[in-house]
Amino acid sequence: MNLVEVGRVVNEFNKDIPEDYKEKTSEIHIHEQYSEALLGIEEHSHIVVLCWFDRSDRTIQQVHPMGDADNPLTGVFATRSPVRPNPIGVTVCRLIERKGNVLVVEGLDAYEQTPVIDIKSYTTKYVIDDPKFPNWVPDRE
Amino acid sequence: MNLVEVGRVVNEFNKDIPEDYKEKTSEIHIHEQYSEALLGIEEHSHIVVLCWFDRSDRTIQQVHPMGDADNPLTGVFATRSPVRPNPIGVTVCRLIERKGNVLVVEGLDAYEQTPVIDIKSYTTKYVIDDPKFPNWVPDRE
Numbered sequence: 001m002n003l004v005e006v007g008r009v010v011n012e013f014n015k016d017i018p019e020d021y022k023e024k025t026s027e028i029h030i031h032e033q034y035s036e037a038l039l040g041i042e043e044h045s046h047i048v049v050l051c052w053f054d055r056s057d058r059t060i061q062q063v064h065p066m067g068d069a070d071n072p073l074t075g076v077f078a079t080r081s082p083v084r085p086n087p088i089g090v091t092v093c094r095l096i097e098r099k100g101n102v103l104v105v106e107g108l109d110a111y112e113q114t115p116v117i118d119i120k121s122y123t124t125k126y127v128i129d130d131p132k133f134p135n136w137v138p139d140r141e
Numbered sequence: 142m143n144l145v146e147v148g149r150v151v152n153e154f155n156k157d158i159p160e161d162y163k164e165k166t167s168e169i170h171i172h173e174q175y176s177e178a179l180l181g182i183e184e185h186s187h188i189v190v191l192c193w194f195d196r197s198d199r200t201i202q203q204v205h206p207m208g209d210a211d212n213p214l215t216g217v218f219a220t221r222s223p224v225r226p227n228p229i230g231v232t233v234c235r236l237i238e239r240k241g242n243v244l245v246v247e248g249l250d251a252y253e254q255t256p257v258i259d260i261k262s263y264t265t266k267y268v269i270d271d272p273k274f275p276n277w278v279p280d281r282e
Contacts, residue, residue, distance in 0.1 A: 001143065001144035001145075001146070001193050001195075001256065001258070002142065002143060002144075003142035003143075003144060003227050004142075004199075004226050004227060005142070006218075006226050006227070030218075034202065034218075034226060036202040036203055036216060037202040037203070037216040037217045037218040037219075037225070037226070038216045038218050038219065039203055039214065039215055039216035039219065040213065040215040040216055040219045040275065041216060041218055041219040043219070043273075043274065043275040044219060044272075044273065044274050044275070045269075045271075045272050045273035045274070046269050046272045046273075047218075047219075048231065050227075050229060050231070052142050054142075058145075061175065061177040061178040062177055062178070062180055072181065073180065074180055074181040075177060075178040075179045075180035075181055075182060076178045077147075077171075077175075077178040077179050077182055077188075077259070077260035077261070078178075078179065078180065078181045078182040078184070078185060078188075078260075078262050079261070079262055080261050080262055080264065080266070084178070084259060085145050085147050085175060085178070085258075085259070086144050086145060086147070086191075086258045086259050088191060088229070088258070088259050090189065090191070090231055090261065091266075092266065092267055092269060115142065117142070117226075117227045117229070118218070118225060118226070118227050118229050119218035119219075120218070120220070120221050120231065121219050121220055121221055121274060121278065122269060122272055122274070123221065123272075123274060123278050123279075124272070124280060125221070125232075125233065126233055126267040126268070126269075127267070127268055127269075128186075128187050128233060128263060128267075128268075130186075131185075131186050131187045131263055131264075131265070132184075132185065132186035132187075133184065133185050133186070133262060133263070133264060134181065134184040134185070137262065137264050138264075139265060
């Protein structure tokens, strides 16, 4: 199962993802050979961006969520931690603008030069009315 | 960028995904070496399941969404079509039960024996209040 890189993240997050990343802008530079796959994307206000967190440890299976030792030790499959066997990030972003092969988005939690592996339309399939989750999950972040 | 298989889908979808898949049950059999990553997952009512659609064409960049020729030709990055350069499915499922390394879920749109590559907690990060998308996207499916 080999991934291809379809684009790259361009932003100012070189060392850390800022706490207010949801208000920050990033660009996604889609490689020329995948430009046809963008047809019509500007009709969406939001997109789902899949990144490959190439700086993440793939061997860690349990974490204290959000790096807080007060949160109970939790399996990575029960978190959104970037450390996991396949370090794929799934982030819903606002699509501000398309400029050719460049997507300008708001709310991406990925470092500068992170490989992008997929983009999907955001639909109401992602909306669950009354989800239950542990107390350490911040509500309505 | 090499993916590892962390589990497999077990269900009755051998040839087609049924239209009422959202009401259908599947099992996800997590491989033994990743069982630690499941710690605490049963506290979540919903999980995000990432599958590798190993039967999908990776060369197609544009489709008529949902196989309907009346829908406009659209780039796969503006759809949820299973055909795409990296055929990763992202599906929010209800977690009915955990039985050891087996997760019983409702609403998975993957064939029998599809490789599972990641599982994440479902949180309100996936909820957008007023998304805009083209008319061909079914609302509140």
